[in-house]
Amino acid sequence: MSFGMLAACGVSTPPVATDVSTPAAPVSSEDAPKAAPETNKPVTLKWALWDLKSTAYYKPLVDAYIAKNPNVTIEYVDLGSADFMTMLSTQLSGGADLDVLTIKGIPGYANLVKQNHLEPLSSYIASSGIDTSLYGGTTEQITVNNEVYALPFRSDFWLIFYNKDLFDKANVAYPTNDMTLAQYDELARKMTSGSGANKIYGNHYHTWRSAVQLFGILDGKNTIVDGTYNFLKPYYELILKQQDDGICQDYATLKTSSIHYSGVFYNNQVAMMNMGSWFIATQIAKIKEGESLSTNWVLAKYPHPDGVPAGTTLGTITSLAVNANSKNKEAALHFMKFVTGPEGAGVIAATGTIHAITNDDVVASITSIDGFPTDAASKEALKTTKTYLEMPMHEKSADIETVLNECHDNIMTKNTTIDEAINDMNTRIAEILK
Known part of the structure; x- marks a missing residue:
């Protein structure tokens, strides 16, 4: 990437x-x-x-x-x-x-x-x-x-990619470079419309755990290797509610159908998507090749919890x-x-x-590179305030990652409740950390 x-x-x-x-x-x-x-x-x-x-x-x-x-x-x-x-x-x-x-x-x-x-x-x-x-x-x-x-x-680092044409069509104000998660949720709900083949989703979360779990570390109070994971609950609740309400695509469908996030964005199916800066190059290239139909795209800084400075990201x-x-x-x-x-x-x-x-x-x-969005907001979106590593320093990070991935999958597919999965994380990772 x-x-x-x-x-x-x-x-x-x-x-x-x-x-x-x-x-x-x-x-x-x-x-x-x-x-x-x-x-x-x-x-x-x-x-x-x-x-x-x-x-x-x-x-x-x-x-x-x-x-x-x-x-x-x-x-x-x-x-x-x-x-x-x-x-x-x-x-x-x-x-x-x-x-x-x-x-x-x-x-x-x-x-x-x-x-x-x-x-x-x-x-x-x-x-x-x-x-x-x-x-x-x-x-x-x-x-x-x-x-x-x-x-x-x-x-x-992670930021928000959004489809400007979809916002114009819906007559909804664009995302800003200082959005709380609550504001991001509200905007995603406003941008959701249609059904079936004409469905426009307000936002999109890829199947990686980092696309969901790591909103929880942006306040700097917790890390993903601490061994206790109760702090993740409100973020899972927010995103499962979006999934239940049809604001974002169903995780199980994405997983079983191996749907790649790029195709969803290319085909004008989603208004906003949280993704890493590596996708900038791909999006520019695919527009030039004619594969991406989302030709009027813009960037915004990553959404953050209340009280966290804008520009804080992963x-x-x-x-x-x-x-x-x-x-x-x-x-x-x-x-x-x-x-x-x-x-x-x-x-x-x-x-x-x-x-x-x-x-x-x-x-x-x-x-200044050809194909990069020309608006001032996209340029500003590249300036970060604080960047937290997706996986911080820890000698047992690989073992911790395995458990986090399994529990994330169980939550998002509803094989277990949020509380059950978090308890599983706490128990199993505590053993790893001994």
Whole structure:
């Protein structure tokens, strides 16, 4: 799921991917001005990553960095996307001479921290003046025992996609960038109309548990790995009531029929949909291909509980870390700082990808891409206030996820009551956490 495929045209084609034993030819620059780290001594960094051929931002990042640091060369080490974190762990445990590490997913990050493969970053962050507030709170959420082992450079977050034509036809005011869940519910009810083949649903929830459960963590009072889940009850009550009233499609039907959220939106069947920023690229592409009929679409910030600031949302991050056993630690840290900082943000945004830092310049670059909605509200919707990770740091996150998914399915299909399912979560996850 990537925003980054949006603007692949106009971006240099990356070199051919390689495996660990045969890294790609080094990327270098002979005529660029000299710059830090601390020395101009030649150094080669090996960067572990995935999907080199299909990712738009790897080569532009390296080109921009070596333009200022001509003494540095970068070797890409493509481990593939399917089992990337397992492969990375195996390589590090075997003593592979990797320097810069791309981190995919919280469970894998937690595993590498536990195995002592990642360089602690807190002292470097302080000494080099890195402003972690630019990441919207995500560094705090990947802190382990008061230490940070990675910095985010890519971000996807949830917002509202809505069909402007349907709102115009119904003569209903558009969603705003500051909606409470109660206001979102009211708007969805106003936008529901028709029946059968002509039915327009006010909103849509995909079958992922994150589309429903995670409204409950936006106030910052609970997390999805706490072990007690009573706080989820009002959100399930709200959405089951919408389902009963025909405001959203029936979960069981979506599940058994394998209905994808994109088709519902493409076919003008739904007024609003909560979904991740990765869908922006897909929607733009499908309009150009003629598959999406929802050509007049707009974005809004994610709905929030009462008392929670607008722009609070859910997200996933991709981070960079440095191998604790790197022989080029100083240079690796400097490259990491570039990619994860404001300079890297500008390079990444120019490829149509959302950086973990979403300042005004980054947003302006993304929103200028052909096919992005031209209204001011959609541009503003990309500015987040606080982003909570879909799955926060926890060594048993995979086991917790399994239980949460099962109980979510039972609630939404009404195999059990909300209370029964929440009690099941509390009991089973308490056992996992022992």
